[in-house]
Amino acid sequence: MSIGIFGTKLGMTQVFGEEGNAIPVTVVKTEPNQVVNLRTKEKNGYSSVLLGVGQKKKTRINKPLQGQYELVNKESGKDVAVKQKLKEFRVDDVSAYELGGFVNIDIFEAGELIDVIGTSKGKGFQGAMKRHGFAGGPGGHGSQFHRAPGAVGQCAWPSKIFKGKKMPGKMGNDRVTVKNLKVVAVDVENNRILVKGAVPGPKNGTLFLMKKK
Amino acid sequence: MAHDIQKEIKSVEEKFLKEHVKFKIGDTVKVYVKIIEGKRERIQVFEGTVMSIKGSGTGKSFKVRKISYGVGVERTFPIHSPIIDKIEVTRRGHVRRSKLYYLRQRVGKKAQVREKRYSR
Secondary structure, eight states: OOOEEEEEEEEEEEEEEEEEEEEEEEEEEOOOEEEEEEHHHHHHSOOEEEEEOOOOOOGGHHHHHHHHHHHHHHHHHHHHOSSEEEEEOOSSTTTTOOOEEEEOGGGEEEEEEEEEEEOOOOOEEEEEEHOOOOOOOSSSSSOOOOSOOOOOOBBBBBOOOTTTTOSEEOOOOOOEEEEEEEEEEETTTTTTTEEEEEOSSTTTTTEEEEHHH | OOOHHHHHHHHHHHTOOOOOOOOOOTOOOEEEEEEEEEEEEEEEEEEEEEEEEEOOOGOOOOOOOOOOOEEEEEEEEEETTEEEEEEEEEOOOSSSSOGGGGGGGGGGGGGGOOEOOOOO
């Protein structure tokens, strides 16, 4: 429940700290995020900022959404182009944001802790050991039980497998939040931010950099 | 939103890269290392043979081996680390390997690296 910004993961490298220590960092590229809409408590029952990035043809969105853009353009007197990606960020007070204005990377500063949300890399169909961390069986010594999930339930009662039972299946491609990542440096000029440690997803993956409350 | 990823990452690393004298595998080098003791800072020299150079960008590092009081000592330095004050080459070595790990198995005269001779 705080303001954030869209980002694109570029990859990892290492930089040196003041004491000569090497810091592993992820480079995240951003661009100015345009305020597409403001929602207020009086009008909508809650307050938030709708931010958007990228471009999209106007004909590619449905009529109700087109209508919203028209309303916003009328209200702000600006030409807010149709955005490819939209995300709503809940904030307490929208008065600091201007309709059609921009939110930049400078909302963060070096040394701050932030949360990063992304979509993890898809791993395909995986077994219970990799997917859920099951122990598996012994590798040798006559054992014929290696990577199988083992027993999945009881007998005549309940005569079924409980819903949500951890089993093999599709892994990855999930929304993942990594909390409390330290901002190592903010490069406002190049719209880049260096975050200590790893963030979810592949290179060129979309991220949300969230300010901590 | 396509970016030139390699270019972007290189430009991040650029600021941290340092210029040192060029040295190769087999060279004998003096590495001047900054050591911080409390608030005082002093410089210690580590002299030995360069065994390996690996990596690229800010992650590039090299390994130096020396014999200290009869015991082999190896130390890995990140080449662009701020703790390295400077590097001096005292002897150019003639080697035909890119990694000199075979020095670990050798003692005495066999553990030496031939000096590079330049023809006229």
